[in-house]
Amino acid sequence: MGRTGKSQAKQGGRIRRLFTWKKLLGTFFVGCLLVMGALYTVYVMVPVPTANADATLQSNVYKYSNGKVMARTGRINREIVGLDQVPQDVQKAFVAAENKTFYKDNGVDIKGTVRAAWNTLTGKAKQGGSTITQQYVKNYYLSQDQTATRKLKEMVIAIKVDENMSKPEILAGYMNTSYYGRNAYGIQAAAQAYYGVDASRLNVAQGAYLASLLQAPSQYDWTSASPEGRKLVEQRWNYVLDNMVGENWLDAGKRAGMKFPVPQKPKAPKGMSGQSGYIVEAANQELMRQGVSEEDLKAGGWTITLNIDEKKQKALVKAVDDELEDKLDRKGSKKQAGVQAGATSVDPKTGAVVALYGGIGATEHWTNNATRRDYQPASTFKPLVLASAIDNDAETQDGRKIGLGTIYDGTSKRPVVGSSVPFAPENEDNQSYGPVSVQKATNSSINSVYAQMIVDVSPTKVKQTAIGLGMKDGVDFGATPSMSLGVMGASTMDMAGAYATLDNHGVKVTPTLVKSAEHKDRKAEPVKSIGDRVISREAADTTTKAMQGVVQSGSGFRAAGDYAAAGKTGTSENNRSAWFVGYTPELVTAVGLFGEDAKGNQVTLTDTINPGRANGGRTPAQIWGAYTTAALGGGSDAGFDLQTDGTSGGDGTAPTPTQTTGSPTPTTTPSDEATTPTQPPTSTATTPTQPPTSTATTPTEPPPTKTDEPTTEPPPDGNGALDGQ
Template sequence: MNSYGDSQSPRARASVPGSGASAPGDEPSSRPAPDAYRRGTGGRASVGAASVGAASVGAASVGAATPGRASVGNVTGSARVGARASVGAGTGSVGARASVARAAVRPGPPAPPGGPGGPPTAPSGKDKSKAAKRRRRTNILTAAAAVLVIMLGAGVVGGTYFFDDVALPPPVTEDQSNVILDSKGTVLAKLGEANRTVVPEEKINKVVEHAVAAAEDKNFYSHHGIDMKGIVRAAWNNFTGGATQGASTITQQYARHAADLKAISINRKLREAVIARKLESQYNKDQIMGMYLNYVDFGEGRYGIEAAAQGYFGKSVTTAAGQKNAITPYEAAVIASIIKQPYPTDAHAGYDPNYNLTDAKARWEYTMKNMLDMGWVTQDVYNKRVYPKVKPRNSDACKTCAENKPVGMIIRHVKAELLAMNISQSEIDQGGLTIQTTIDPDVQKAAEEAGSRNSADSPMHGRPKSYQAAVIGIDPKTGRVLGYYGGDNSSGTDYGGYLNGTGTEIIGGQSPGSTMKIYTLAAGLKEGVSFDSVWDGTLKRKNGTEISNAGADPGKICKGKVKYCDLETATIKSYNFPFYWITDTIGVPKVLEAAKAAGIRHIYTDVKKGFPNGEQVDLAKTDASTWSSAGYFDREVGFGQYRVVPLEHAEGVATIVNQGVHHAAHFIKTVKRVDPDNGKSSVIGQEKTDGNRVFGEAEMSNLSAVMKEIVDVDKRDLRNGREGIAKSGTWEYKEGSGDCWFVGGIPQLAATVWVGGATNKVELKEAGGGDMFGAGTPSRIWKMFIDSVTKALDMKQEDFPARQKTGDPAKFGNGEKPPEVPASDCAFAVIGLGCDTGQNNGQDNGQNNGNGNNNGNNNGNGNGNGGTDTGNTDPGTTILPTAGTQTDGT
């Protein structure tokens, strides 16, 4: 016996449990009853006292029941369409009388002519066609069986319950999986509880439908939806104390699913039968078969006929017979034969050939013989039958799933963007979406190989498990995220976007260090700051503390020009003091406004009351009044103290690479859904690639020219001499480095790399034991990533625009006037005066980051950067939310 009471014979029909939408409430009384239950006007129906015995049409009398008696009152009056019969409650006990009250049927208008599948009804009486007679006979038998079961079951329900109070549920909208593709059409992942693809019935190969009918219900196309033998058997077994029975027609199986009738009981059996009759009155056979095939479980987690055909044979049921790769009758019979019991149980191993080939073949033979008997295959096809080869069962690990793979992290961002496209969670849960992402497989591979410690070629390979990298590649001309590495564990922390597992909330970020200076420069250039402006590196903050300059020897800063260091040199060497004073001059809000325009939306304050990890500030929902308030941001925002989200930073970097034109970073190209009614695919969501200029062309060409020098100084020249721009950055932790960055790119690809601690911050060291800086491991990852992409995609070489110098050197700057040196006299060149071209080839940019004073308590009152001022620490010491004591750096 299977779990639904059917004997395990390959000749038996299956009882398939259903799960679907709950049945709705009663239909309106004005709704015409199905034609199968109609009666002409003027007739009278009466049912006499009933007990076990003979039944006669008209007044039905059955001998007295022992020890009590059950009587059904007369029913008088005209029966009208849609009228509700009123039946009194009955009680049954030994020695007592069980009575059913008089059922009064009010007169009403005659039934409308005709009905589904039958000829018009004569105006003056009943439809006398053979088909109508058969339907009426079926209904009478259903009613008789219902009454019989009621008697035997001691009043489970009232008789008219089965014709009026049992509502017809609407067709179930079957849940499907959502298919996520990369930009080339390869499956990245499948989401959803059900591996199902709904297909329109009219597109399903008929041989499949015939095979299913042969296996489950060979009389499907001739009966009216009810298995009378099954109903009587269920009643008899209940009366005799036997096991409840579950075998049903295809229509009954679908009725059970549609009405969510899960229990195996007499009540369920009768409700199932009535709903099946109503289904047959409202839908034709093809429609019912289509609904059934899209719902039924075919084993191995495959729901619906399309998933079954793809899973067992790698074919589609929508391929017409005779075409290449169309389902054969033999393959269709294999799939259909699984329905009876798709999964092994302790009692029986089921009919999935991958689990129980012997019984699967026996069931297949049964199905093939029925197909022959019903004329659905020819004798020749039957005689040549050979059991087809079935694809082996997949391992438990889904080969198309992204679980526990780096690419799985992308799925969070896909979910977030679906909701942002106003595609509701219920639509996502329903499934059936085909989502093409922006992810290029070659770029994704390059990101993973460059950033993952598991990659033998990565600069991260062999580093401690406490180290983590993130690599993000964006097309700066469209905002498409082409490659995204945010960690190896798809269910772990998203180190690229700090998006939680449901894709609904950003939960963290990292200090960008000197890479934040690109926005400070964008803001300054917009205000007229010149790269030729000079700044004094000896000036202290307004609270009297020194500004750290990456630990550089004050006597060697700017080659001894510390009191009149030009902004271009300071940018290349990543000194902090000009950026502190630029921020002070133009104001914190303008720096944040530039960052926001480029793509940064979320930024964190330092620790403050009520926010032990810092307060997350949404720049899109706040303004200068918040950003300038006490406890939020101080001038150190200009050189990267406050944490940002790497993905948002990557979007900002892409804006700089794209010469000031912003495109929103995104992971989805298109979202399509197939209409199950007509099979047509429609786009319900699409990317927006329109950009908007946020920074001037001239200013951006000026900035790019300086950032090109950083690539040269850091010795990160790209493959084949390709032109690139970059900025390094480091933010310290304790006595070393905690966050290290290298950002920039080429005209066709913006690349952002972060290296830091996994889970918790750690002091980052290079393989040789020295402190890690942005110009170290991160820059090597950056170069490897870009070189791999340009090679794989065979990108043509493109250059950045020619430099246009902008700004007024006299308008901004606080440096002393440099000593005048005769144009022909380079005697001072030995100390870096007079003949310095600004293109310094000294120490590596990142290597200048040392243990300079921290900026944490620079204002002495806790305002601005939120540092904790103990009053007893060394100048600049602060406690930050995720990094402890930190200093600024490159």
């Protein structure tokens, strides 16, 4: 052997000694230990992070009282539901589609994850290969980026999540965080988007389709898919069901009879346009008053069931459209464009707000005309003066108890007597009535009578009664004689609440929009809508009887229909607002019209809806009548059960309190010193010596013909040109 041969042999021997099988095996084990150590280090060093920003975002869902969805709010259309709200076979469909070994594995698929990472690193097509736990981790904790680093984190976190969470918790998280297309995140939103039902009502065929969607939501949406896409999703759907049969989760016979569940066509998201925006905002304000923070509402996740009755809501919108909107030219007339309508309808037995009209649309006019308090309620406040008079057993200046038959001087511009604050209001058209009963003064809304009555009761006591009935105090709510004409601010919801309390025989009614509000792990306390008695039944029922006359033979005759009704008209200072507030035994509704220019300033309604004054006895009463007729199904046989003097009249014809005869002027000063002079005036200032023979229940003139356009001049609304009327 030559020198070269010997050298090569020597070198080969050296290599064999270097790479013996013992050394190779040792190196392999050391390498494994290093890899295991590295993986352990990664396991220890990679914590389970907090949820990513989008994973916890939800929409708030607002439902009608019948459970039908009215609106959803929030950037992410998601409503997280517990696994107990998803049928068992639908749960199994998702497992069969994505991870048959889910209930047995430790949260990771090493082989699939390595394959996916290798394909990503080598530039091949990106793919999944993840377990349900890994997909949940990706959705909830990480991002959707397909990188090797993210994949490694996903695997480590999935192992930790599997150790610390139950399988049902992981499955629920996966189903709630996944994207299904149609802007639907989570199984509940997907069930609504594709089948128009809650997740709890999905069947197994529908569940298998939704599970199939997760592979390619856009491509597999049946209504927009190409023929190839439809073919693929049907194949995927069959694959899911076959897997369920293979795992003994679905009976083969039942599987054989299944047909592909074609989803409904996509619908526009139920958002904030139309009346929904007004109702949602008002409901949110109510919830915040109950202690739910604005931040909590913005975070989403609330299911809010409203008291809004879908049929009554549609009836109210139609009434406004028919009686107002269809008669206005908003685009061609600046004056008519400034007419705003607002309304609130309440069930007096429960306090539920069953319908609300906030304006032409929340996206066109955001201010809610149903809840705004910047307009005067005008003469709709007068019944509260009467209620306070009866409740306080008030007397006239010469000592006569005030009732419906009590006679007052109805002379226009007559100065009030007994007040330290001068006030001499003008009646509508400056008409003087002479001696009139309280009933007649209510029917015709005579300002001079009610100005004197509030002095007789005392403005302070009247204000207390009004606030007790539900009106809100404010800087413009001064206890002065002018308060009798409704010069404070009030909303249609305020007035509906006050009148609902009268309808409920003096037991407090608080209008309530929210029936229930539930989050995944908590509930909001609802408003107590029925409270304690705030005025006597006699006071409430007597006021109801007086307002029946307004509808039967007074300024509110256009609101009459096939039902028993009580109500009051009102028109404010400079005709800036016009009202009709009234009720039947079953329903209370306040309707207001407001003049507002493009800059939000209050303007007159004169020569807008109709030539001349737009008083409350015209369009507001017509809207009220049209809505009430529809809301009551055409009419109602229910009658008022009134106790006006200790007796009951189920037909609403309880006797009017007997008028007392004239008596000497009281020698003691009334208790309300702020509105009473030191020396009381003589009795002739407010009361004629001999009252007229007509009673409060029989008007001297026949009621007007109930037509849309009466042949005779309608009864006066009682609100003249004087400010505050």
